[in-house]
Structure formats: C-alpha cells, structure tokens
Amino acid sequence: MRYIAFMALFIMSAANAFDWKIKKQPDADIQIRSKNYTDNSSTIPREFQGHIEYTTEFQTPANIENLALYLGKIGDADKVYVNNILVGQTGDFPPSFQYGMDIERNYIIPYSILYKDKSNNIKVHVYSKYFVNKGLKTEQVKIGDIAGLNHLKYTNEIKDNVSRVVIPLLCLILAAISFPFFAPKALWCDQTIIFLLGLSSFILGLCRGRICFHYFEMLFTYKANIISSVTTLWLISYYSIGSNTKHRKIAMAVLSLIALGFAFSIVQQQDLLGAADVARYWFHVAPFFILMGIIFYYQKRSRNYLLEAGLLILFFADINDVLHDLKLINSVAMLQSGLGVFILLLILNQVIRLRKSWESYFKKELELDRDAILGRQAVQLAHDIRSPLEALKSAKDEIASLPELERESINLAIRRIEEIAFNLLQMRKGRVKSTSLTHVKSTVTQIMGKASRF
Secondary structure, eight states, rough: OOOHHHHHHHHHTTOOOOOOOOEEEOOOHHHHOOOOOOOOOOOOOOOOOOEEEEEEEEEEOOTTSSEEEEEEEEEEEEEEEETTTEEEEEBBBSOOOBBBBBBOOOEEOOOOSSSSSSSSEEEEEEOSSSSOOOOOOOGGGGEHHHHHHHHHHHHHHHHHHHHHHHHHHHHHHHHHEEEEEGGGGGGGGHHHHHHHHHHHHHHHHHHTTTTTHHHHHHHHHHHHHHHHHHHHHHHHHHHHHOOOSHHHHHHHHHHHHHHHHHHHHHHOOOOOOHHHHHHHHHHHHHHHHHHHHHHHTOOOSSSOOHHHHHHHHHHHHHHHHHHTTSSOOOOOHHHHEEHHHHHHEEEEEEEHHHHHHHHHHHHHHHHHHHHHHHHHHHHHHHHHHHHHHHHHHHHHHHHSSOHHHHHHHHHHHHHHHHHHHHHHHHHHHHHHHHOOOOOOOHHHHHHHHHHOOO
C-alpha cells in the first residue's frame, strides 16, 4: 500500500505544468562567432556554450511534506535555487568547470523554505559546454513525493547505464567472432573488415555513451568520437559496396575522399567550438554513406537479408536524428538504438556465415580424407591386380593355341585390366578424379572362365 501511495503521488506530480522563462548568456567567444542567440528563445543550438537560467513558479502541494524536485539530466553543470535558497548542485562552473551531464538530478526541497500563502519560485542556473543534451529539458521536470521521484531516478539510471554498456559490449562480441584467424582463409578479407568495424564501433560506443569523458580530456574524446564515427561508416560502406566493378571503385573513392576530409578537418581543430562545427556537418553527411551502401548492396547477386535489414534500420535512425536536429520533425533520438540493432544483426549474420563456412570447410576436409583413403586402397588394388595379370601374360603359349576369336577376347580383357591398374595408380597421384572399379571383377571373371578351357 505504501508503494501504491508513493506511485499515486508521483503520477499526480507529473501533472504539474510549469511556465518556464529562459535567459541565455553565451560566453564571449560564442558571441563573437554567432549572432543567433536570443534570450527569449527556448531553442539552444548544439554549439552554444555559456550560462542558461531557467525560472518558474509552483504552489506548495497539500499534504506532502517530503518534497523533491526531479530535473533529470542536465547538460552540463547546474545550481538549483528554491525561493533563492540553494537546494542542490551538480558539477561546477568555470573557472573550475566540472560537467555532470550523465547524473540524474533529484533534489530534496526542505519544507521549511516553502511559502504556504503564495507561489514559490524555482531558478535553475546551468552552465552548458558539451554539444549534446544542452541545458535542462523542462518537460521532464516534476515536483512530488521524494520516494516516488527517487524510484523514477533509479529506474532511469539503470536504463541509461545498461544502454551505455550494451553497444560497446555488442561491438566487442562482433570483433571477437570476426577475428580473421577464426575463419577459413577464404573469408579472411571480409572477416578483417568486420573485425575493424567491431573495434571502431566499440570506440564509437564508448564515446557516444560518454564513458571516455571520465578518463580523457573532452576535446580529445570529441575528436575520437567523430573519427571513430567516420571510420565505422566508411567500413560499413566498403563492406556493402565492395570494389569488384568500376562503378563500385569510383563510389568508394568518392566516399574515401569525403571521409579523409572530415577526419583531417576534425584533427586540425583546436577548440570544442570548431570541433562542433565539423561534427554538425558530418552528422548531416553520414546518412549518405549508409544510403550508398544500401544502393550498391541491392545490386549484388548474392544478398543477405539480415545485413539489408540492419542497413535500412541504421539509415532511417540516422535520418530521423538529422531531421530532428534540423527541427523538421519532433521525435526522440534513435541513432544509438539503430546502431545497436545493426551491430546485433551483424553478429547474427556473422554467426550464421561462419557456421556455414566451417561446415563447408569440414566437408571438404572429409572429402580429402576419403580421397586419401581411396588412393591408398587403389594402390593396393592395383598391386593385387598386377600379380595375377603377370601370370596371365606368362601363359602366352597356352593362349596362342586357342581359337582366334577367344584369343582376341582374352587379350582385350588383359589390356582392359592393365588400363584399370594404370588408372588406379593415376588416381592415387591425383591425376584421375574417379575411375570405375566395378568392371574389374567382371573382367577377371570373364578371363578366368575362358582360361579354364585350356
């Protein structure tokens, strides 16, 4: 019952409607580079860097003394005030900047600071530097009982941590099963491409999940994110397109030049703002790589439906995020999920492909072993045939006394047995793929029957 009550209070808190006012103050170098930032706009461009202030009001809920303010994740650092009293802080502002974009905010509001007879005011002061999850998502703000909001916080944290770990783990599995030496030699080229794709996707997953931000400098991690993204999509394109025709070689040459251009450009950047500009351009060009892979892959004679499905899912997820970034549609980000589904389908494809390749390989090995056994048996059989054959040849005087028709028949049979013995020896050397041994018994029986008339 207590849990049900907490959830009921939580659902009631979700109905809170806040009228937010937003004020932005970009850093000096941002103001110099762009004139598009206005204080009354709720849209925060991804290259924005500076202070953002959110203010709103709320009435003190009745019969709830253990209040909390749930804000979700904020990019990047924040200080939260209720009635001008600091109730929570995550990260730190410049000059000692520390980001906290991956932390769920759920701050306790002391009941003693709330007004009973008038509206309470909330001020969320944010410093934003990184280029995703800018500022506060006002639609996810909730005020309610602390128990229900803590449950929401812990649930979201578990979901987020799982999603950040799953993609790198899948990429490691893909790289492991695609290690070239685990496959027959005929597949080493394709396996090497998939192996490299798994490694680059692993780095991309770590960067997109912001795991690397805890261990490396932000600009370096941002460059690694873009370079690994470029490498991953180039490898996907190369694996899908190939280079066995003139048109495919031209397509890959164009994609390679574009990829090298973006990689060189991101490496040359000296600050996060320049890196953000390059990243934005690459973000809009990336679907073209996937689209080229889909077009050329559909022209192949031998097609794989798992790979086709993965390419289509990744393409539409990327297009969705581009259109969302351009404010053409209102949707949730899907690229991370699309990448995870693509990697999962690629793993399934690799498992099926490797199983078939090893089955074919072992089948050929069994055939070779069988041929070797047959070769040894052929040598022994040829030797066994030659011994009585020599005895027949030594009986020329007796054979000469036979009538001409029977004599020719026996000589023809002797030559036939010599031919069979010769072919058996050639089969042992691999020069004859197969020979008929069924005629040996009938031929020898025919000779012995005629010889018995001597």
